Amino acid sequence: MKMGTALIYDEEMTKYKLLWVDPVCKIEVPERLIVSYEALVKSGLADRCVSIPVREATDAEILLAHSEEYLEAVKKTPFMHLEELMTFTQKYGDVYFHPNIYHCAKLAVGATLQLVDNVMTGKVRNGMALVRPPGHHSQSSAANGFCVFNNVAIAAQYAKKHHKAKRVLIVDWDVHHGQGVQYCFEDDPSVLYFSWHRYEHQSFWPNLKESDFDSVGSGKGAGFNVNVPWNKVGMGNSDYLAVFFHVLLPVAYEFSPDLVFICAGFDSAIGDPEGHMSATPDIFAHLTHLLMNLADGKVCAVLEGGYNLTSLAQSVCQTVQTLLGDPAPRPAQLGGASAPFPEEPSSKNRRPAQQGGSQGPEGDAGGDAQREEEKVEEKEEEEIVWPEPLRRVAPSLRSALLLPDAVECPDGCARFTCVRACSPLNATVLLRSPSPPQGCGDTAGVMQAVLGLLLPLGYQYEPGLVLLARLPGYQVEGGLWQQLTCLLQGLALGHTLVLLQVIGITASCLLGNAALSLGPLVAPGPEDVGSFERLRLRLQTDWPLLQTTGTFRD
Ligand SMILES: CC(O)(O)NCCCCNCCCN
Numbered sequence: 001m002k003m004g005t006a007l008i009y010d011e012e013m014t015k016y017k018l019l020w021v022d023p024v025c026k027i028e029v030p031e032r033l034i035v036s037y038e039a040l041v042k043s044g045l046a047d048r049c050v051s052i053p054v055r056e057a058t059d060a061e062i063l064l065a066h067s068e069e070y071l072e073a074v075k076k077t078p079f080m081h082l083e084e085l086m087t088f089t090q091k092y093g094d095v096y097f098h099p100n101i102y103h104c105a106k107l108a109v110g111a112t113l114q115l116v117d118n119v120m121t122g123k124v125r126n127g128m129a130l131v132r133p134p135g136h137h138s139q140s141s142a143a144n145g146f147c148v149f150n151n152v153a154i155a156a157q158y159a160k161k162h163h164k165a166k167r168v169l170i171v172d173w174d175v176h177h178g179q180g181v182q183y184c185f186e187d188d189p190s191v192l193y194f195s196w197h198r199y200e201h202q203s204f205w206p207n208l209k210e211s212d213f214d215s216v217g218s219g220k221g222a223g224f225n226v227n228v229p230w231n232k233v234g235m236g237n238s239d240y241l242a243v244f245f246h247v248l249l250p251v252a253y254e255f256s257p258d259l260v261f262i263c264a265g266f267d268s269a270i271g272d273p274e275g276h277m278s279a280t281p282d283i284f285a286h287l288t289h290l291l292m293n294l295a296d297g298k299v300c301a302v303l304e305g306g307y308n309l310t311s312l313a314q315s316v317c318q319t320v321q322t323l324l325g326d327p328a329p330r331p332a333q334l335g336g337a338s339a340p341f342p343e344e345p346s347s348k349n350r351r352p353a354q355q356g357g358s359q360g361p362e363g364d365a366g367g368d369a370q371r372e373e374e375k376v377e378e379k380e381e382e383e384i385v386w387p388e389p390l391r392r393v394a395p396s397l398r399s400a401l402l403l404p405d406a407v408e409c410p411d412g413c414a415r416f417t418c419v420r421a422c423s424p425l426n427a428t429v430l431l432r433s434p435s436p437p438q439g440c441g442d443t444a445g446v447m448q449a450v451l452g453l454l455l456p457l458g459y460q461y462e463p464g465l466v467l468l469a470r471l472p473g474y475q476v477e478g479g480l481w482q483q484l485t486c487l488l489q490g491l492a493l494g495h496t497l498v499l500l501q502v503i504g505i506t507a508s509c510l511l512g513n514a515a516l517s518l519g520p521l522v523a524p525g526p527e528d529v530g531s532f533e534r535l536r537l538r539l540q541t542d543w544p545l546l547q548t549t550g551t552f553r554d
């Protein structure tokens with residue numbers, strides 16, 4: 001099984017910055033990359049990664065998602081003096097240019113393509129590209145939202161073209177809607193784009209109607225675009241997990257991608273001046289972990305936003321440490337999902353125009369009113385503090401087995417006589433039992449129960465130990481068993497005790513390898529759906545993380 005996590009970073013991408021006064025763009029600073037990389041070095045995580053050099057993207061690669069005229073225009077910026085750069089910048093929204101930004105934008109794309117090459121050819125299992133300028137807002141012929149070239153959109157097209165990827169999943173956990181990615185794959189069923197984002201009934205930037213949840217893609221791409229707009233700030237860890245369990249993961253498992261990109265923006269973390277959310281940095285360990293059993297573990301995380309240098313650095317470390325396979329930390333502050341899912345398309349109940357301040361036309365919240373509000377928000381900023389994520393110590397021995405003498409020990413595992421002796425991360429007790437009768441609930445039905453019931457319950461319950469028993473009478477087929485064994489290691493700091501009669505495929509998971517992909521899933525049977533829904537409705541009062549919508553009725 002492939003191991004190894006790539007880290008792709010080059011300090012050249014810190015060598016551009018805002019050269020004039022612009023309150024909107026001043027948060028996008030070189031220090032974002034510096035503090036992230038330094039935190040990875042200081043924590044020892046950088047040394048555990050495979051360091052891959054960046055390269056410049058070629059014109060042909062950039063043209064996978066951009067027009068020739070746009071590329072030709074950007075090519076002129078290195079030779080512009082200040083006034084020309086400012087005039088050129090005025091053509092676009094919420095972005096700035098610099099004589100060196102074209103060079104850095106080519107490196108950001110090139111870094112992402114290097115990551116794709118190494119993951120798709122199996123040199124590493126997964127990885128992270130620490131890049132700037134970010135990419136997910138840039139469009140075919142436009143820079144936007146601090147983005148010049150759309151790193152992830154180009155990389156998805158590249159993976160399809162050069163690595164024969166059939167289905168690519170893009171998970172955008174940045175707090176802004178990556179409209180550039182949505183536009184690029186609007187009618188493309190081979191790329192599934194998922195994004196949550198601060199929306200506040202279209203009053204938050206980029207103020208687009210098409211960022212609402214009723215934009216689902218068009219033509220053959222209908223159903224392959226999933227928007228989850230946050231209509232208020234302060235969303236927390238439970239909200240993020242609930243959306244993963246009840247929206248993203250069922251869709252992702254049904255889609256069964258052969259490559260996963262994360263538009264890893266960390267402005268969705270607590271303390272960020274843009275996001276104003278409450279989720280703590282450790283949540284990104286769980287979000288990453290929950291994606292790592294898709295696509296046989298082929299996950300490419302690419303930095304997008306993140307403007308609070310403290311929470312950014314912590315969130316980057318949480319993400320990389322999980323890509324490395326370390327057990328996820330105990331999930332913090334899990335109440336219930338604080339907001340029922342979006343009620344109606346926001347055009348029906350858009351927030352009334354700002355009270356006081358300039359009464360810009362309804363919905364145009366980019367006016368002074370918003371700047372007024374931002375000043376208030378910034379003032380609050382300093383007061384937000386949160387606990388530093390706990391150190392996540394990976395025990396030297398990951399997996400130990402208690403086996404009958406006659407059974408050989410799979411390589412990579414240690415045979416032990418008593419768990420206490422070596423306190424491994426997880427332990428397996430081999431049961432001798434007749435092989436159980438065949439037949440089991442269909443894969444989709446079991447996965448739905450795992451994602452929609454077992455995992456939310458498990459995260460809420462916060463067990464100290466996970467006991468996995470593969471006992472006679474219910475034969476779970478191999479791929480499903482592996483998914484279960486891998487996914488449940490996100491709980492109890494990874495302490496998993498497995499009682500089973502089949503060792504090989506389980507040992508592979510307990511050693512930290514990704515579960516085999518299940519392949520595209522069909523819809524779960526109606527009887528499974530019915531019994532699952534009745535069980536969930538009954539349990540959700542005691543287990544808030546099971547809540548999906550308040551008054552959902554089929
Ligand atoms: C990569 C990214 O998604 O983080 N770019 C964010 C761009 C924000 C533009 N300004 C918003 C002004 C309203 N607060």
Ligand SMILES: [Zn+2]
Nearest residue numbers: 174175176305
């Ligand atoms: Zn963002």
